[in-house]
Amino acid sequence: MSTTAPHVTSVDPATGAELARHPLHDDAALDAALTRAHDAQRAWRTASFERRAEVLVAIAAELRAEQERMAELITAEMGKTLREARAEVEKSAWVCEYYAAEGASQLAPETVDTGGARETYVQFPPLGVVLAVMPWNYPVWQVMRAAAPALMAGNTVVLKHASNVTGSALLLGEVVGRVERSLLETIVVPGRAVAAVIADDRIAAVTLTGSEAAGVSVAQACATALKPSVLELGGSDPFIVLGDADVEAAAREAVKARFSNTGQSCVAAKRFIVVASIAEAFEEAFAAAAGALVMGAPREEVDLGPMARVDLRDELADQVARGVAAGGRVLTGGSVPDGPGAFYPPTVVGAVAPDSPLAREETFGPAAAVLRVPDEAAAIALANASPYGLSSSLWTQDRERAKALAASIEAGAVFVNAMTASDPRMPFGGVKRSGWGRELGAFGIREFVNVQAITVA
Structure with missing residues (x-):
């Protein structure tokens, strides 16, 4: 590609050597990715829990099959040891298997006794397409800890990753896509484009892991668009x-x-x-x-x-x-x-x-x-x-x-x-300026669902 075309560059932090240049998505490519994720979600939301579980188990198997390739790329792009990178991919497979096993019971309808002859219960249908804005420090795990419960709940995911781990983001989209197309769509856009993506009608909710400043920016965009969010921000x-x-x-x-x-x-x-x-x-x-x-x-x-x-x-x-x-x-x-x-x-x-x-x-x-x-x-x-x-x-x-x-x-x-x-079995998230909402466990899978009350007279 031309060196003047809009792109992001990944650099090996161990040596300073350039690894790759990834072209940014233009408006047409971004629109196509959002459409694919939206269309896929229309079908995916009707899939049974058994079907969703089968897909998550298959994604776990693909992650393990590509463990070495993914670990090598993680290490090259952000510098963690190869041993830690392999462990990260394995943990990502585990979270898929956890929700495959537990998601159906965590989202089972709950009967409410309101008396009389009426039937009353609460059910948990998905919201739609979840935008995941992710950081570079755990390029696969932090995506999958948000994506696995979202997918099991019947949502699809659009991933906007940190630019220095773009290769890992694209590979993760490829690995998931081999199992089920467009459940996870990776978009390569600059940070300044995130607010416009949040405002798009095809995006239903947002999850972000990142800095306090990034959380403030995303929270403002979500408030303007009246969309729910989960924010996992800084910690001390x-x-x-x-x-x-x-x-x-x-x-x-x-x-x-x-x-x-x-x-x-x-x-x-x-x-x-x-x-x-x-x-x-x-x-x-x-x-x-x-x-x-x-x-x-x-x-x-x-x-x-x-x-x-x-x-x-x-x-x-x-x-x-x-x-x-x-x-x-x-x-x-x-x-x-x-x-x-x-x-x-x-x-x-x-x-x-x-x-x-x-x-x-x-x-x-x-x-x-x-x-x-x-x-x-x-x-x-x-x-x-x-x-x-x-x-x-x-x-x-x-x-x-x-x-x-x-x-x-x-x-x-x-x-x-x-x-x-x-x-994966325990809720994860913070208070004060560390953000709001929870990932993981039974609490995490209910963040991006409609808590829908049903009354049948």
Whole structure:
């Protein structure tokens, strides 16, 4: 294609080399994609749950058959390790199988006893075409965790993915399309075109995973068009370590909680809030384990690859520098390495103040902030002193006390003595500026249905 034609370019973040140029969809191509998704949904909405389940199981099989090809492309486009990319594809297959097995019961009509001879019940027909606006950090999983329940409910999906993972988006559309055409249509358009797509009458609802700024933009467009949305936005998840916690176990899990996917996850521990009595021991163990992680080319046997883009790496390095200037102390890492690629080492910063940039801002990369507090009450207060509320982790050997404290933590999920993670069986989503609505579980499949009340006299 001509280098002057409108396109998006994907770049290998490990080397800086150009991978591919993908032409943008013009108005005619965009219109055709929306029409295909809309027409497919007219037929798909009438398919039985048994038929939808068969299709989702077949999609899972196709994902596994293409696991290596998809993992290679994910790694090339956004830099996660090949091991993590393979696991992402497998998890995407799992979510399809989960809804194939559970979706029919989750959407079964519910009888309501209103007395008399009338028959009253609630049923859950699909809304239509769901626009999925997705980020780059989990190019397949974040699409399928939204798409699988939407498809099982009888909707179809139009995918607008992050431009740097366009190849992964197109391949995913191809894989799904082999099973059933136009259930998932990928559109290649710039971000500024999203509002017009939302306004299109063929789009019934929107789901977005992304930044707070992206969420505000999409929410405004949905409000203008009077369309429902699910928003999974930023997070600054607290990892709370109380004085009676198993420090070694907490430190080991803290490394996975912060540095998986090179720290590029909304639902990841970012603020490590530790009671002072055990803070020194925790910091020592945490920093030692983080410093032992191996960073390198993501196709090799390493723990961390590069970050997804150089500009994101530089933004993280600036956050760390500002955090140190505000009094933080680097315990490991903290310096941009020489050479090509968007690499940044696993970094732990101690003595972080509550008003430090590392505590106030979302850090999206391999940098952890450790904050000391005098007691349990101060730990919970500091955990809640954030505009975000996606998830959280609470460490204590008193399980009953942890369960009592969970309700006071302002987050969509609380993991006791475990790292935060998404699971197809459990609802996923946040409060405050982390967004609204839920994905996954029985709650997620009901986000894009019409809760329809039926009365038969």
